[in-house]
Amino acid sequence: MSIGRRLKEERERLGFTQPAFAGLAETTKKSQIDYEKDATQPKAGYLAAIAEAGADVQYIVTGVHTNRALSGDEQELLALFRAATAEVQATIMAGLKGGVCLSSGAGRQNQRGDDDQRSA
Structure with a gap:
């Protein structure tokens, strides 16, 4: 174009x-x-x-x-990501790629829910 x-x-x-x-x-x-x-x-x-x-x-x-x-949230996320340490960036990337929720233990709760469904 x-x-x-x-x-x-x-x-x-x-x-x-x-x-x-x-x-x-x-x-x-x-x-x-x-x-x-x-x-x-x-x-x-x-x-x-x-x-x-x-x-x-x-x-x-x-x-x-x-x-x-980008939306306001996307701009903020990008700014925070760029300011983070390499370790924090790696954790964020791993979480996003794996679909893991890292806040308030929700990831563990979701995992338990998935396990419960598999055993049912």
Whole structure:
């Protein structure tokens, strides 16, 4: 997918018309159309302005979404994970891969429930 197509996708995701999106960056509707048709490439000032409105500029340019696409809980989880020690990260990964619930003994409770079902 091209930069222009991703730009249009982001504009539509944010609910802007072409003139309104162009206005965010103090450019014209024609420039916006040209960007979306890949006739010209947007400049850094334009990209900075639309980023302020919530556009995922990394996605527009590279096709890879930034963390903004994550929910608040996902962003917090990622920040906490990155700040954790390697040992804590390994425990978290093991828990997620194994489906183990590590809070309040719930994992043990679930395990007992599974054992009870197998013996029934």
